Amino acid sequence: MCGSSFQDCAGNTESLLRATKPTVGSLVLDVLDIEYHETIMAAAGHQAEKSLYDVVKNYKGKYIAVVEGSIPVKDGGVYCCIGGKSGIDIVKEVCSNAMVTIAAGTCAAYGGLPAAAPNPTGAIGVKDAVPGITVVNLPACPMNVENLTATVVHFLTFGTLPPLDNLGRPLFAYGKRIHDNCERRAHFDAGQFVRQWGDEGHRQGWCLYEMGCKGPETFQNCPRIRWNEGVNWPVGAGHGCVGCSEPAFWDKMTPFYKRLPKVPGFGVEKTADKVGAGLAAVTGAAIVAHGIGRVISGGRKEKEEE
Ligand code: SF4
Known part of the structure; x- marks a missing residue:
């Protein structure tokens, strides 16, 4: 090697x-x-x-x-x-x-x-x-x-x-959206958003989408394996995802601290204010669009979820 x-x-x-x-x-x-x-x-x-x-x-x-x-x-x-x-x-x-x-x-x-x-x-x-x-x-x-x-x-x-997606990334690591495994997701679904750094929602661990989080457009397993022996990850520490596993993220995902109105891809921004069932349909469509197939090496849990 x-x-x-x-x-x-x-x-x-x-x-x-x-x-x-x-x-x-x-x-x-x-x-x-x-x-x-x-x-x-x-x-x-x-x-x-x-x-x-x-x-x-x-x-x-x-x-x-x-x-x-x-x-x-x-x-x-x-x-x-x-x-x-x-x-x-x-x-x-x-x-x-x-x-x-x-x-x-x-x-x-x-x-x-x-x-x-x-x-x-x-x-x-x-x-x-x-x-x-x-x-x-x-x-x-x-x-x-x-x-x-x-x-x-x-x-x-x-x-x-291991099986790869259409961008050459292993599906076991990049097969699911950060948004779909995020511990703040319940707050997204409930319409509970951080509006300002340090506000009450931020202290309560609410969703960071309005602060620019790109988790809805980003595929990686950060929420599940985390960093530093599983201690934490950026969203867990209170900072939005910057979309770093996606192509050209420095151009497409910036400004990092603004909710992007026209990120090409999934149209989540159209439904950010319509929480609940409507969003679940969009999420399902996004996963299909990403071309997820079967996960061979991700273990039994992955297969059961699929
Ligand atoms: S928008 Fe970001 S903080 Fe909110 S649920 Fe999705 S990934 Fe988590």
Whole structure:
């Protein structure tokens, strides 16, 4: 396994370092053979670069490549170079020789923040950078490491990738809307909305939709697995979802603190003030629109819900 980092903040590596099931120590020392990862490997400079290309040469077609960060292609890719090579040349060489590639985080999956308008470096995601390869997208800003370990463990256990949605995301992690698993959902249905930060509704844990929460347009399992060993997640802590697992969220989901009247997709905004049964119909239609099929690896509970 090897991990390469391009245009990003290393947030996905930070997430990796917080893995708990199994721990990152167990992952690195017991479960996986990690040949290259710029941030956590002991080697540096030429030794590190040698490790990367030794993987390509010695394990051709037998390794998993994990990419973090977007790949700039404008002006020949000069905006991100490592060891004298452009990111686009590196990702083509490493990923086209991998068994499978995992795009960790929204930057690697879709371009992320570097690709936000006007996208000065021509940033793109891995699948666009190396067309035709097998890529699993694990978008989010950052990716939740539990979804990375689950994807890798699924692959090692069954020899196949978990079922994916039409954006290349595993259904076990991205098959359901945040809105449909949110602990504040009862307040949405009851028409109880936070109207101002710190108001009585905010203190009572009411719905954050009026404060800009993008949970109704976002697919990910944050409410169920949470972060930091399941301690909490953004909405649980009182901040709306920013839609970080969706393509171009920096352009489409902003301004983050405003309820968007024209987010393309599900039309929830039309029913925000009509709570109850009417909304349930819209929610069902949204799930069908997303193309949810069966969930193989999500466990019995997922199947029962489906
Ligand atoms: S709008 Fe946001 S806070 Fe409200 S129920 Fe949906 S996901 Fe939860």
